[in-house]
Amino acid sequence: MxxxxxxxxxxxxxxxxxxxxxxxxxxxxxxxxxxxxxxxxxxxxxxxxxxxxxxxxxxxxxxxxxxxxxxxxxxxxxxxxxxxxxxxxxxxxxxxxxxxxxxxxxxxxxxxQEEEVLARLKTHLQLRHLTKNLETQVAERTAALTQALRELQESQIQLVQREKMSALGNLVAGVAHEINNPMGFIVGNLQPAKEHIQELFRVLDLYQKYYPQPVPELQQEISNIDLDYIRADLPNLITSMREGVSRICDITNSLRTFARADSDRKLECNIHDCIDSTLVILKHRLKGNSYRYDIQIVRDYGQLPLLQCYPGQLNQVFMNLFANAIDAIEELVETNHHHSLTTHISPTIWIRTSFNPDHTGIAIQIKDNGMGMSEEVHQKAFDYLFTTKPVGKGTGLGLSIARQIIVENHGGLLKASSQIGVGTEFVIEIPFG
Missing domain, CATH: 3.40.50.2300 (Response regulator)
Known part of the structure; x- marks a missing residue:
């Protein structure tokens, strides 16, 4: 038998x-x-x-x-x-x-004939057995290939992520360092320059006190340069330069925060610093143009503890999500303009953070009032290499990388909800500890 x-x-x-x-x-x-x-x-x-x-x-x-x-x-x-x-x-x-x-x-x-029936029956049972084994082998091989493809895609995403962040981090850190050198010189000389100007004004005051009637040529030159206006405006110029330098310092600090190198271990991080530094880098894209007003950033920050995480990776997630929100707003505005719609929106990105002690985690909500996604696009949004942007405008890796960073590297969740013409909301949940 x-x-x-x-x-x-x-x-x-x-x-x-x-x-x-x-x-x-x-x-x-x-x-x-x-x-x-x-x-x-x-x-x-x-x-x-x-x-x-x-x-x-x-x-x-x-x-x-x-x-x-x-x-x-x-x-x-x-x-x-x-x-x-x-x-x-x-x-x-x-x-x-x-x-x-x-x-x-x-x-x-x-x-x-008994022998004929048994012979045929055994043959067909053997064929069925072989067929079922083949189907099982094919299914197992297909599952193995599918898993191998998934692992290959994930490794490709990680490789792209590491190379991209390494290159961007080195570039940004280098730029920040190069800016800091001349900025240090300017910051160090603004106060002495202000003091020297004040000293010159005191000398002018003494000349005007003891020589109230200058020669005609000097009187003409004083009139030409409007000395009174210079005396009033020069301190304002110094103050403006000081504010500009302070602004540049803020930018370079944000660049250093954004480009913060990750080690093999997690680092303590203030999530709000990550968000703010990313927004500083994207500030030029928030400015209005002939089609729309400035994009307003509405912050609703909760009290968050320092989080053990990979700050550079989270910066990349925020960069992708904010850039997508800006793209969606611009797409909606351009679509309305193309169809000569007179409705105006106040372009806005809302950011809300909260800490849930019961679930020992933090939540970050990023919402925009842009174009939104169709249900079909929504279902594929996190897929590897999926993009709705034209060739040369998008790689299809942004949200795939973001999901991997949040889910795989931080054990969290990344969810999205969207409605065409209304906007999109992304919710990031990261466990604490």
Whole structure:
């Protein structure tokens, strides 16, 4: 007895009791398990409770014949792959062709030889066994290839992320360093310059006190340069330069924060610093143009503890989300302008942070009133290489990388909700600790 015979169940369907007994006895002696049914209806009912490995099916039966029974079995997804061998005393070619067209694997003519029936039956069971093994191997191989593809995509995302952040970090850190050198010189000389100007003014005051009537040429020059205006405006110029220098210092500090290098371990980070430094870098994109007003940033910051994280990676997530929000706002404004719509929106990005002690995590919500996403785009938004932007404008990696950073690297969640013409909201949840 082979292993296939030991585990094979044969369903015999015949309306003649003698035939059922004879065939069942032959099959049992050969090591098969046997179930029987006396007509097509009872066979269909029985098959709801058992799952035979092969069916021996008589053609001529009362009620529904073997052809109709076969048709129904093949129409049922649960039983469609079970091999069916017809048994009949009719040997015309049309009947054989019809049986094979219905999906039968073989056709046995009564009266049949025991050895022939067993040989054919074993052959079809062996073929089914091989087919099922092949299907299993194909499924396993497909699953393995799918997993390998997913791992390859994730490794590609990580590689792109590391290379991008490394290059950007080095560039930004280098720029910040180069700016800081001359800025240090300017900052260090503004106060002495102010003091020197004040000293010069005191000298001028003394000259005007003791020589109130200068020679005509000097009087003309004083009039030409409008000395009184210079005396009033020069301190304001110094103050403006001081404010400009302070602004540049803020920018370089933000650049250093944004380009902060990550080590193999997480660092303590103030999430609000990450958000603000990213917005400083994107400030030029927030300014208005001929089509729209400035994009307003509305902050609703909660009290957040310092978070153990990879700050450089989170900066990249914020950069992607804010850049997408700006793109969506500009797309909506341009669409309205193209269709000559007179409705005006106040372009806005809302940022809300909160800490949930019960769930020991922080939440960051970034919402815009831009173009929004269709349901189809929404479903694919985080897919690898998916982008709605034209060639050269987007890689399709931004949100894929963002999700990997939040989910894989920080054990958090990144969710999105959107509505066309209303806007999009991203929610980041990062566990604390």
């Amino acid at each position: 082979t292993a296939i015979q030991e585990h094979s169940l044969i369903l015999v369907v015949d309306d003649t009791y003698t035939n059922l007994e004879i065939i069942s006895e032959v099959l049992k002696r050969s090591g098969f398990a046997v179930a029987t049914a006396h007509d097509g209806i009872s066979a269909l009912e029985k098959i709801e409770f058992i799952y035979p490995d092969l069916i021996l099916l008589d053609v001529m039966m009362p009620g529904i014949d073997g052809f109709e029974t076969c048709k129904r079995l093949k129409a049922n997804t649960r039983t469609s792959d079970i091999p069916i061998m017809f048994m009949t005393g009719v040997s015309d070619t049309d009947s054989k062709v019809h049986a094979l067209e219905l999906g039968a694997v073989d056709y046995i003519i009564k009266p049949f």
